[in-house]
Amino acid sequence: MNDFFLILSVGMCVLVLFCLYRGTFGPGVLNRAAGISAIGTKTLIILLLMGVIYDRIDMFIDISIAYALLNFIGTVVLAKYIETTGEA
Amino acid sequence: MEVTLLLEATENAFRIMEKARAHALGVLDTAVQFTGEQTRFMEEKRWQVLFAGAQRRKTRFQNFVGTALILFAFWMLLSGHFDPFHLTLGAICCIITAYLFHDLLFANVRVGDMRVVALRFLCYIPWLIQQIVLSNLHVASVVLRRKMPINPQIITFKTKLETDISSITLANSITLTPGTITMDIRDGVYYVHALDQKVADDLNAGEMEDRVAHIFMEADHLYVEDVLDAARIYDALRV
Amino acid sequence: MIxxxxxxxxxxxxRLLVPFMVIYALYxxxxxxxSPGGxxxxxxxxxxxxxxxxVSHGLEQTRKRLSEKAAGVLSSIGVFIYxxxxxxxxILGGNYLDYGKLSKLLPVVPAEARSLGILGVEIGVALAVMAVMFTIFLVIFTVGEFQEDDRSEK
Amino acid sequence: MLVKDVICILFMLGSFFLFTTATLGLLRLPDFFTRLHATGKGDTLAALWSLAGLAVYHGFTLTSAKILFIAVFLFLAQPTATHAISRAAFRCKVQPWTLAKGGEK
Amino acid sequence: MILPLDFILILFVFICAVAAITIKDLLSAVVILGAYSFLMCLLWTEMAAIDVAFTEASVSASIGTVLMIGCVAKTKRRSKD
Structure with a gap:
């Protein structure tokens, strides 16, 4: 079962690479923000998978909750900045 | 001489009586008016009391207690320790937080129908999950074809929903259902970006809006169940 | 932005999320x-x-709950607790932050006194960090939007 | 034991498939709004499924209750973040890609 | 230590760092720094340093990004060179 989770997390890391392509080369801030928020969700899942692999999921889950709560704030603040200045 | 005096006195007396009568009439009129207003006010008050079961807001104290209880349940979920020391810490933290934020969690909530709303919301979730699965399959089928069958367009429609909660439920449901995301809400007009001509037509049918309105009991959407619920509340209050 | x-x-x-976020932070x-954290x-x-x-409700709504003056006072209180x-x-005869000596004041054994001392220090650190971060945020974001006398006359 | 593992593996593979399609959509679709279609929907359901799989694998404890809380939270926050950023783009008058303007793809 | 994850994550962090310093638009650089902090947190977690990972997550995911956006708002966003 551990090997399965390990392969799965490596596969998710490869997906993070594709999102990172959109994050670095994507034209404009908005595309980058979309890519980065996708990376945030995948990061949360990879953290939990690592917790299962290390067999200490009760510790890793706190970091996941923190990400789930805080990832939202960054996106909202960025959206509000773009909206107030009016330049995309 | 005395006759004229007598006449004058009589006239005076009559004048005073006239004035007194006019005064008394005025007093009576105002009294009648006041009683009328009072009865109308009482009537309004009675109607308000009758409708209060559905429409009354919670008082500050109830807000405080409700927020503290919900937060304490959340604290017990987070903390795995159930000894008295940690429970006391949790109670103190919940009271501080509820004192700071007692008006945030329960703003614009109607009291009488909370249970019905929660029940209907729970019944709404399976339908929503089915829609989400369909939407993911739709996205997958769009993405995996070599020539992507997309024809993006912006559609607008006006909604009849009133409260905040129902409008955000509708907006998030639109975002999660196949091929559409909510772009903007201006004065009750939704701007929706649709991926395809077909999904745009589907959304215009407005099935989801009816469902959301049914959950939150909005005014313009009357259903049979709503009427039955209202009758039950009315009966309970009249007795 | 304000x-x-x-x-x-x-x-x-x-509105729905902020109370849960605060209670999670207190946890x-x-x-x-x-557990990790502190x-x-x-x-x-x-x-x-x-x-x-x-960001969502504006500065006025937040001032009712945590004003700038309260943030300044809280930062000093946090450092004072620590x-x-x-x-x-x-004073009780140990080293600086040697919590075991606190058992002379509290009616507990030294191991529990250590735990309580760490808890107190963490509360102090949290208050100071929260107040200072909030003040930095306000200072950066309100520059040029509010004048200084705006606040003094209230 | 075995049934639990099989359910977990099924959920995880499904979520991995959905993550893959969402990422492909992020790469292939032509403009910003259509890319949001891919990430906003795909990531929500994929994260939900993998959280459910992990909760099943871990069994019925307080930790899986926390995992379910994360799921509920993501279910609320992900569409809202998508909406916030698409609204910012719409207010800035970013022109959406249309079939007529983009021509034959 | 999980070796395959280690190399992949170090590669990602390297890509993010190079992208953040070569990009012209300051707001984009801030957004890429957000991704940098995500991957850095994964790297710390993978090396089993949970407390450091928690600090990285809580500080740079919320307050760091917000403060940097505030600083960008007070300066000229697009640099000329």
Missing amino acids: RDSQDVIVKTLS VIMHGHH GFQGGVILAAGFVLLV AGIGALCL
Whole structure:
């Protein structure tokens, strides 16, 4: 079962690479923000998978909750900045 | 001489009586008016009391207690320790937080129908999950074809929903259902970006809006169940 | 940025979310000694909750709950709690922040006194970090939007 | 034991498939709004499924209750973040890609 | 230590760092720094340093990004060179 989770997390890391392509080369801030928020969700899942692999999921889950709560704030603040200045 | 005096006195007396009568009439009129207003006010008050079961807001104290209880349940979920020391810490933290934020969690909530709303919301979730699965399959089928069958367009429609909660439920449901995301809400007009001509037509049918309105009991959407619920509340209050 | 958001969705969702965020931050602070986290992280999450409140509901709504003056006072109180516990241990005959000596004051064994001392220090650190982060945020974001006399006359 | 593992593996593979399609959509679709279609929907359901799989694998404890809380939270926050950023783009008058303007793809 | 994850994550962090310093638009650089902090947190977690990972997560995911956006708002966003 551990090997399965390990392969799965490596596969998710490869997906993070594709999102990172959109994050670095994507034209404009908005595309980058979309890519980065996708990376945030995948990061949360990879953290939990690592917790299962290390067999200490009760510790890793706190970091996941923190990400789930805080990832939202960054996106909202960025959206509000773009909206107030009016330049995309 | 005395006759004229007598006449004058009589006239005076009559004048005073006239004035007194006019005064008394005025007093009576105002009294009648006041009683009328009072009865109308009482009537309004009675109607308000009758409708209060559905429409009354919670008082500050109830807000405080409700927020503290919900937060304490959340604290017990987070903390795995159930000894008295940690429970006391949790109670103190919940009271501080509820004192700071007692008006945030329960703003614009109607009291009488909370249970019905929660029940209907729970019944709404399976339908929503089915829609989400369909939407993911739709996205997958769009993405995996070599020539992507997309024809993006912006559609607008006006909604009849009133409260905040129902409008955000509708907006998030639109975002999660196949091929559409909510772009903007201006004065009750939704701007929706649709991926395809077909999904745009589907959304215009407005099935989801009816469902959301049914959950939150909005005014313009009357259903049979709503009427039955209202009758039950009315009966309970009249007795 | 300081004015309240016109977006009903973000406004309503942050209204529902901020209390849970704050209680999660308090959980991180209070359980610092037997799970990851502690004063610093909890204080930062607490400040993030207030930042979300400012961004969605505007500065006026936030001032009712945590004003600038209160933030300044809280930062000093946090440092005072931290240094006070340390100095108390020094007075009781140990080293600085030697919590075992606190058992002379409290009716507990030294091991529990250590746990309580760490809890007190973490509360102090969290208060200081939260207040300072919130003040930095306000100073950066309100520059040029509000004058100084605006606040003094209220 | 075995049934639990099989359910977990099924959920995880499904979520991995959805993550893959969401990422492909992020790469292939022509403009910003259509890319949001891919990430906003795909990531929500994929994260939900993998959280459910982990909760099943871990069994019925307080930790899986926390995992379910994360799921509920993501279910609320992900569409809202998508909406916030698409609204910012719409207010800035970013022109959406249309079939007529983009021509034959 | 999980070796395959280690190399992949270090590669990602390297890509993010190079992208953040070569990009012209300051707001984009801030957004890429957000991704940098995500991957850095994964790296710390993978090396089993949970407390450091928690600090990285809580500080740079919320307050760091917000403060940097505030600083960008007070300066000229697009640099000329």
